[in-house]
Amino acid sequence: MSYLDERLDLAEKKITDPKFRENRGLGNEVGYYIFDYPAEEELYVRERIHYIQKRNENSDDEYKIVVFDLYDIMIEILENKKYLDKCYSIEQKKGFQKVNSAIANLMKVNSTDGMIVNYIKEHTPDKAIIFITGIGKCYPIIRSHTVLNNLHLVIDKVPVVLFYPGKYDGQELVLFNEIKDDNYYRAFKLV
Numbered sequence: 001m002s003y004l005d006e007r008l009d010l011a012e013k014k015i016t017d018p019k020f021r022e023n024r025g026l027g028n029e030v031g032y033y034i035f036d037y038p039a040e041e042e043l044y045v046r047e048r049i050h051y052i053q054k055r056n057e058n059s060d061d062e063y064k065i066v067v068f069d070l071y072d073i074m075i076e077i078l079e080n081k082k083y084l085d086k087c088y089s090i091e092q093k094k095g096f097q098k099v100n101s102a103i104a105n106l107m108k109v110n111s112t113d114g115m116i117v118n119y120i121k122e123h124t125p126d127k128a129i130i131f132i133t134g135i136g137k138c139y140p141i142i143r144s145h146t147v148l149n150n151l152h153l154v155i156d157k158v159p160v161v162l163f164y165p166g167k168y169d170g171q172e173l174v175l176f177n178e179i180k181d182d183n184y185y186r187a188f189k190l191v
Contacts, residue, residue: 004041008048010191011035011161015052015129020159021063031159032152032187039136039165039176049131049163063127068120070147071137077107077115100141109146112153116142121154128158136165136176144173148187161190 014020020031037045049067056065078084083106091099108114124130132151135144144162151160166175170189 004037004044007035007037007191008045012052014191015065015159015161016061021127021129032148033159033161033190034164034168034173034187035161035190036164036166036168036173042136042165045163045165046133049133053131063129064125065131066124066128067131067133068123069134069137070116070132070142071134073116073119073134074103074107074138074142077119078103081106103141109142110150112150114150116147117150117154120151124155124158126157130155130158130160132160132162135162139175144175162187 022031053065053067056063075084078087083103087099087103090102104110107116109116111117120130120132132147135142144164148160148162164173164175166173168174168187168189
C-alpha cells in the first residue's frame with residue numbers, strides 16, 4: 001500500500017468520525033481542512049474521491065459528501081451565461097491574461113458574493129461534508145486561497161475539505177510543488 005493510499009484511508013476514516021462533523025477547530029472556529037497530494041497523482045485522487053462519495057451515497061450515514069469541482073462549476077456558469085464562446089474570442093484577440101480577468105470579473109471570484117461561492121452555498125445540504133476539487137484545473141483563474149477565504153465567511157455549519165495538488169505545511173500552499181502562494185491559511189492539514 002502506498003503512502004498516498006494510507007493517507008486517503010486515514011482521511012476517509014477521519015471524516016466518518018462524528019467529532020469531525022461537529023465542525024469545530026482550535027478556538028471553536030469552522031473546520032476547514034486541506035488534503036495535499038502529489039500533483040502527478042491527480043487522476044488517482046479523483047478516483048478515490050469518487051469512490052468515497054459513492055460509498056457515502058450507498059450508506060445510511062446521516063451526512064452527505066458533496067463534491068464541488070471548481071473547474072466544472074466555472075464552465076457550467078460560463079455556459080449558462082452564454083459567455084464561453086466569448087471567452088474563446090477574447091483569448092484569441094487579446095490573450096489569456098485578458099480572458100482570465102474577464103472571467104474573474106464576471107464571476108466576482110474575489111467576493112463572498114461571487115458566483116462560485118453562491119453556487120457552493122446553494123448546493124450544500126445542512127448535514128454535509130464539502131469536498132472541493134479542481135484547483136489545478138482552474139488555476140490561475142480561480143485561486144485556492146480566494147475560494148477558502150470567501151467560503152470561510154459564508155460556510156460555517158459544515159466541514160470543508162480542499163483537495164490540493166501540491167504541498168501544504170499547515171500555513172502555506174505550494175501548487176504543483178512549484179507555485180508558492182503568499183497567503184496564510186487557517187485550515188488544518190487533514191492527514
